[in-house]
Amino acid sequence: MxxxxxxxxxxxxxxxxxxxxxxxxxxxxxxxxxxxxxxxxxxxxxxxxxxxxxxxxxxxxxxxxxxxxxxxxxxxxxxxxxxxxxxxxxxxxxxxxxxxxxxxxxxxxxxxxxxxxxxxxxxxxxxxxxxxxxxxxxxxxxxxxxxxxxxxxxxxxxxxxxxxxxxxxxxxxxxxxxxxxxxxxxxxxxxxDVWEFLLVCKVPYCKLYDQGYTSIGSVHDTLPNEALSVESHFEQDKSAHNDTASGVAPLKETYRPAYLLRDGRLERAGRLKREKNCKNEVSSNGVLDLHARTEPLFSASVLVVGDEILRGEVEDQSGVLLSKELRAIGWSIRHRAILANDIDSISEEVEQRSNNSDIVSCTSTTFQPCNLY
Incomplete structure (x- = not known):
């Protein structure tokens, strides 16, 4: 109750x-x-x-x-x-x-x-x-x-x-x-929009957002966003037990506040996709090590729209470039397809790919890439 x-x-x-x-x-x-x-x-x-x-x-x-x-x-x-x-x-x-x-x-x-x-x-x-x-x-x-x-x-x-x-x-x-x-x-x-409102109105928010968290779930599936990571630094900790004579504690990674994330598409980059991923993390002093991951956190599907590509008149350069950019920020490409300029076919493909991808990004020979999911 x-x-x-x-x-x-x-x-x-x-x-x-x-x-x-x-x-x-x-x-x-x-x-x-x-x-x-x-x-x-x-x-x-x-x-x-x-x-x-x-x-x-x-x-x-x-x-x-x-x-x-x-x-x-x-x-x-x-x-x-x-x-x-x-x-x-x-x-x-x-x-x-x-x-x-x-x-x-x-x-x-x-x-x-x-x-x-x-x-x-x-x-x-x-x-x-x-x-x-x-x-x-x-x-x-x-x-x-x-x-x-x-x-x-x-x-x-x-x-x-x-x-x-x-x-x-x-x-x-x-x-x-x-x-x-x-x-x-x-x-x-x-x-x-969310951060513009919170900052303009000067209302309180959870302090985790000032520690690099951009999307907060449970303690088992949420990490600070690596896109906000800054250069690690040494901390002086006199109470720490160290083998070194200098008394310098281990490296500690720090993060910028969530409102400084430039690309909103990376909002959920700190969320582990599946619960089993938590078991794959390497723990160091109780802190999950994101850098020790053996597989990407997120997957994407890339859809390229263009009758010209299907007819062989032009090459699919935008889809290749978009796939490279996504892989460069740690995403895996689950699927890439070339579609005709037909809104029903595009909608059906987007809906189908949304079921097994974290993001569906669509581009064409004319327009800039846009995220549909």
Whole structure:
């Protein structure tokens, strides 16, 4: 059964909401202002379609759900009446309610302690009515819905997530799951959008992101992102037991913060693809050694579109170049194919390859490469 965390009701629960909205409105990034306006609209529509007690927010302490938390705060602030919130030249009518939205947190023994600490501290600061579940997502929701029916759940899902395939901003739950509407206000946000929001609005986030983690799962399948690695350095540690007379401790690798990752396509480069990969890691003083891996972490499929290539009029240079670039950053190429300029054939191939590749990248004789999954 779920355990409900009873939190003191604080009048200051909505403190900082207008500062956040003003920060977004005042920033020079038109793209971010547009993304926020669209996300607020999705939240508004959800609150118009469902009663407040029929909706919940799934919070996991990660960067995406942290962004969604503050967008929800903008739409559901402690108050007594409706308020019109301005984002740029447009208006979004958001409900101000005198209570916080129901928040679901799936507590796991394999979660990072920093994630747990950040989640509970966030719940305390923002007066979240948090319900803690100690089951997997499907079983936990089934148990929760028996006692407290929910018709819609706000999720921090983004289009690049593995579970986002086929989803839209409003997506009914899959067959075999409890019936509810998955609401994805930031579905179309990029990695860059997420960090732009967090930094512009100056809101707290889990400190693991400052240690090189860019996508956080469990302690068993998550490592700092090697794309953020900086030159290793020696640490002076007088308490360390060393055989050397200098008292210099072993090399320690350091990482830049997650918001400095230039290529958002590498967001999940620190996530081990399969659980069995954890057993293949070489452990040194309890720290997994990514450099000791014998196989790539991720796989890709490269699709090249062009009737000219099929007719033999031009050579497939872009597909070869893209394959080399992916291999250069540690990816394995699972499949490469040349397709005709037919949207149905392309869509079918992308869907098929998405099932066994971490990314499907499509290029042609005319256009620049683009990642479709």
């Amino acid at each position: 779920p355990r409900v965390v009873a939190l003191d009701c604080e009048k200051k629960a909505g403190r900082g909401v207008m500062e956040i909205l003003n920060a977004v409105e005042g920033c020079s990034d038109k793209r971010l202002r547009t993304k926020c306006k669209q996300a607020l609209y999705v939240i508004d529509r959800t609150l118009a379609l469902y009663k407040f007690e029929e909706v919940a927010f799934s919070f996991n302490g990660g960067k995406d759900s942290t962004v969604l938390l503050h967008l929800l705060r903008a739409a559901c602030v402690a108050g007594e009446a409706k308020r019109t919130i301005h984002i740029g030249a447009e208006e979004s009518t958001c409900l101000e309610l005198g209570k916080s939205i129901r928040t679901i947190y799936f507590e796991s023994p394999s979660a990072f302690p920093e994630i747990d600490s950040f989640t509970y501290e966030t719940a305390r600061v923002y007066n979240l009515e948090m319900e803690i579940l100690r089951q997997d997502f499907k079983s936990g929701l089934s148990a929760l819905f028996k006692t407290k029916p929910i018709k819609a759940v706000f999720l921090g899902t983004r289009i690049g997530d593995p579970n986002a395939v086929g989803q839209e901003q409003f997506a009914p739950s899959s067959a075999g799951w409890p019936p509810f509407m998955r609401v994805n206000p930031i579905l179309n946000w990029s990695y860059r």
